[in-house]
Amino acid sequence: MKANQYIIYTLFAALFISCESELDVQPRQREDATISLSTEKGIKDILTGTYAIAATGDVYGGRILVAADLLGQTGSTATTDLRWSGTFADFRHMYAKTMLVNNQFAQQIWARNYEMINAANTVIENISKVASADDKKRMIGEANFLKSLAYFDLVRFFGKQYEAGKNNTQLGVIIRDKAISDFTIDLSAERSSVEAVYAIVISGLNKAFDDLPEDNEFYANKYAAKALLARVYLQMQNYPAARDAANYVIQNSGADLSSKYADAFNHDVNQIEDIFAIQITKQTGDNQVVNHYASEANGGRGGDIHITSNYLNKFDDVNDDRRNFNKINPANNRRLTSKFTSQFGDVGIIRLAEMYLIRAETNFRENTTVGATPLADINKLRTRANAVNFTTLTLARILRERELELGMEGFRIHDIRRTGGSVTSSLPWTSDRLLFPIPLREIDSNKKISQNSGY
Template identity: 35%
Template structure:
């Protein structure tokens, strides 16, 4: 009879049991997909592109915080944050902390979207046709450019503030980040390098989408690429290029101004004065060039949460802004009427699930007007006077006989108010703002008007340098 050693038998049984347990415990997660199998075919890549668009809906990006926080940071008396959240209070007071969670969340969400686009771009070869490859490449590069443009403007100095070839912007990450180690070692590129990459991507995207893409406000088109290029060139004070790009953005006969300004925000001509909420909370219009789609099931409109008088009503419109309107300006109907005890509010975001109109025809008309005016010479597309009068006439105002730069900028300030344009416009026009507590003047190039690099990012990435003043 063979002798069985109890200790060895126990060990053998334990080892066998451990192997069985390991097999049971080694379960593939059902909520994520391994990078090795995520992009196997054309359908996977197209699904990845949809994920890029979904990322833009984030509360931390165009779902609200990006526009909301930058507008508050720039504000010099047009609006006032009266809520209790400390993060927006810091923005309005121009005293952002490196631990501001909304600033940190914007950084994280933006780089998440950038990584999604990089994964799509790395797998273009798996698409079925060259036409598909061109279209998907163009759309992904548009989204990546959109993210980098708003990141570099928020976290870096303005293009016209010092030397962009030495001023630090944000890290350029152009390939998929597959490990934590990859992400930890990325330094900040210069402002000039980031702008150069944006222009390269958008130029490529506009060319790729000449035959690809579809003309709708949901997906990026060549017109949206041209419109974003117009923004970039305007920020660089490259006025001739900005005018040309804005003109290309307006080139489709499918685009045009809505009859009534309120249609951009879900109102009709007949219901804006009496409706509690807009009658149409989702549909795009002929004025939309690129829109963030929001539904009850997808996306978030935090602009509704903060601005709408029937939600938190955290942002009030101040008399300074109300005083900009001429008598008869129908755009004023998108503001509530203040009383002795109740301030005014904007009605742009009354629809809880209203789409966020990120790029419209009116912006491009005013961009073309300003750029043509500043560039001088023969105007591209239309005269500055004609473009400004198109916007004014739609607002129920008399057309001007002649136009000045101040009038163009005033129309832009009214037309695009509370939509995230104020900080970029303030800096490129070198306008000062005001400390709401001390009433002291804050110059346009103050470090207080630049987002800090988030504290958590500095902790995990030793190659990142903090902005001046933090």
């Protein structure tokens, strides 16, 4: 029986190309595994192939962000911030909270992330083929970063929310700590606990931070690992650790806020605010956030997802650039975000603004002022957006600023669950309907795995 049959082991050598000057390189999508594992070039190709998997539209090329925001919407025209008007049934089911076990987009998120994990494990296990000690260290760091990123989103979508101060024995996802090369054997396994998966994520990111350089071109670097740690700790409600990690990135990364809010989006070369971005080109992938959010003129489908007045009404200042960073599509009169208008622009995964929001929230919760006061951090973002500054601050205001600053960037359902919120009165953060089902194909092939409640 072939459990996890969708981990495509032979995708190792797909080349990840970041900039237009490298577009003359022809990517090889498949290569004999024996050749890949026997040479330094083969192992390096496997690592770049891991980035290539991440860049697919199924995951960090866009759909994993879209899924998080659709799950966080009410599905009601009267109350939703974002309205789904597209024709994809699988996204419509996420939006309406009526997912089935054969939801293709949930299945692809599961499969692609496990492909990333398997490829990363393969790099680590075969790193002896690499001659340079510096290259070995960096590559192990990148592999651990990518593996941790995959596990973190798997456990957030397929497992119940981590609850601080509890044992968190609720089922998370399968931990695959060894590379899989033989798919003819029975790979059936039960899901590990949420606690165990988070432990793997934190361990991997700490190793990545130790091994990665400060500057690594467009690939993951030391600050990307620390920034992702800040996000992980925030999801766990470990506020002191999240605060300190976010502060470290702000103080040491050399990143800064873009001078204008609009400058943080729609570019194909990393900008000063980018901590980690997925590089999209005509050769390496398709930008699925653009596909679902943009007009036809900008390479999208005309606005599968569009902004409602409910979202605009959350802004307290009508002059806030974030409120007005959208436009009406003349083809169908839908209001579309301007965050995603470059068909082959990068997909931002972590930007510095998030670190300011994490530091502000965690300092407020802990009654500390590490790095700056919460008010100063929030007003820094509001000043950049030309919004009137606050004179006082509440936790509700900070959480609202996350909605306004990071809207449509893949945070909504995760913030609802970690803060104990609700999508609607009948859909509290604990609802089984806010979790992805374990894919039907995994259930059919894996004799030991348990399905999520309600499916």
